Amino acid sequence: MSLHMQIYDVVKQVGIAESMWREALERHDAVSEEYDGVRFFRITKKIGPIGRGSIITEDGIVFGFPRIARVVHLENGVRNAYTLPFYVEEKVDGYNVRVMRIQGRVLVFSRGAYVCPFSTDRVTDFLDVKKIFDDIPGLVICGEFAGPDNPYNIEHPPYVKEDIRFFAFDLMMINQPHRVPVNERYKIFDDYRMPTVRRFGQFSASDIPGLKKIIKELEEAGCEGIVMKPTHPAEKILKYVTLSSCLRDINVTAPLMAEMASEFFTHRIIRAAMFIHEQLQVLQPEVFSQLGKALLKPIYENVVKAARNEVIDEKFFLRFREERNIQRMIDHLRKCKVKFEVLSKKNIGNYWQVEFARKCYASYEILQKHLQGATHVD
Numbered sequence: 001m002s003l004h005m006q007i008y009d010v011v012k013q014v015g016i017a018e019s020m021w022r023e024a025l026e027r028h029d030a031v032s033e034e035y036d037g038v039r040f041f042r043i044t045k046k047i048g049p050i051g052r053g054s055i056i057t058e059d060g061i062v063f064g065f066p067r068i069a070r071v072v073h074l075e076n077g078v079r080n081a082y083t084l085p086f087y088v089e090e091k092v093d094g095y096n097v098r099v100m101r102i103q104g105r106v107l108v109f110s111r112g113a114y115v116c117p118f119s120t121d122r123v124t125d126f127l128d129v130k131k132i133f134d135d136i137p138g139l140v141i142c143g144e145f146a147g148p149d150n151p152y153n154i155e156h157p158p159y160v161k162e163d164i165r166f167f168a169f170d171l172m173m174i175n176q177p178h179r180v181p182v183n184e185r186y187k188i189f190d191d192y193r194m195p196t197v198r199r200f201g202q203f204s205a206s207d208i209p210g211l212k213k214i215i216k217e218l219e220e221a222g223c224e225g226i227v228m229k230p231t232h233p234a235e236k237i238l239k240y241v242t243l244s245s246c247l248r249d250i251n252v253t254a255p256l257m258a259e260m261a262s263e264f265f266t267h268r269i270i271r272a273a274m275f276i277h278e279q280l281q282v283l284q285p286e287v288f289s290q291l292g293k294a295l296l297k298p299i300y301e302n303v304v305k306a307a308r309n310e311v312i313d314e315k316f317f318l319r320f321r322e323e324r325n326i327q328r329m330i331d332h333l334r335k336c337k338v339k340f341e342v343l344s345k346k347n348i349g350n351y352w353q354v355e356f357a358r359k360c361y362a363s364y365e366i367l368q369k370h371l372q373g374a375t376h377v378d
Contacts, residue, residue, distance in 0.1 A: 040057040072270065087228070108120040117328035136188070151316055169196065171185045202231070250269075315356065
């Protein structure tokens with residue numbers, strides 16, 4: 001039996017007709033992938049009940065990350081959303097992954113359903129994967145890799161000073177679209193000593209002062225924000241971020257402002273204004289200089305570079321346990337159309353340490369054209 005038909009036997013269990021599956025393959029809504037001998041389909045566009053970012057293997061369906069609703073006014077957002085208690089956890093600034101065992105191999109998938117060779121290489125530093133997946137077959141661990149030395153997100157929590165760490169925040173099961181209930185999830189986290197995001201406990205919609213106290217502490221520490229998770233599945237998961245998170249987002253993205261949608265910046269400025277109005281009540285003068293510096297300084301520095309004919313780049317540093325995974329990561333970045341250069345590679349202690357430079361040609365070319373006097377209509 002062909003892989004396509006084996007996979008169809010899996011997807012028909014959720015009501016997908018053979019004609020719908022064939023059309024999805026023709027439109028590349030389901031893309032065949034292979035990683036180190038493990039074959040699977042990556043879902044790039046919703047197919048029936050199977051959402052974008054899902055992974056389909058002979059073992060079953062791993063459903064994608066559900067989108068989390070955001071509130072920008074904490075008190076009113078919480079009062080509107082919750083009639084029953086909910087749990088509060090820290091929102092860690094990193095990149096989302098799903099850890100699972102497929103065909104006997106432990107792999108780490110990105111939100112877009114790509115296998116990340118770097119994360120797959122490093123996950124055993126943080127999880128006892130053999131015991132976890134032997135004891136609970138079909139488990140999917142949802143978590144965040146965070147730290148200064150990662151390939152995707154320049155921002156990181158203030159308490160991760162170097163390299164990366166892993167923080168579990170959810171559990172799912174293969175073939176089940178819903179998450180494991182919070183109490184059961186926490187027990188599994190603790191039983192297997194998984195590192196997790198900070199858990200602040202259970203709250204109700206009337207305990208706004210308690211929530212604001214947490215937000216104040218996270219803002220002062222330079223952390224991203226909170227995620228609120230209901231005890232009843234009918235209620236929403238919500239996220240809320242700090243002022244400092246908004247300013248950091250703007251600062252690290254402003255270097256590439258020339259190629260970014262303006263909404264990225266305006267959304268964060270609105271969030272910042274809402275945070276100040278609700279949490280601080282007063283717009284302090286230093287916020288003006290912080291926002292101005294975050295917006296203008298990075299793009300000005302890149303204008304200077306472009307004027308010197310220097311290609312704009314972003315450097316990042318990765319540590320690998322196995323040398324062969326360096327080439328797999330290089331192949332992965334190329335597949336994702338990332339332009340980069342390997343600057344150095346050293347074997348130090350238990351790790352291979354590799355420095356990359358991501359080349360930002362689009363921003364460079366746009367700024368070069370402006371500097372050369374090109375005209376445009378806006």
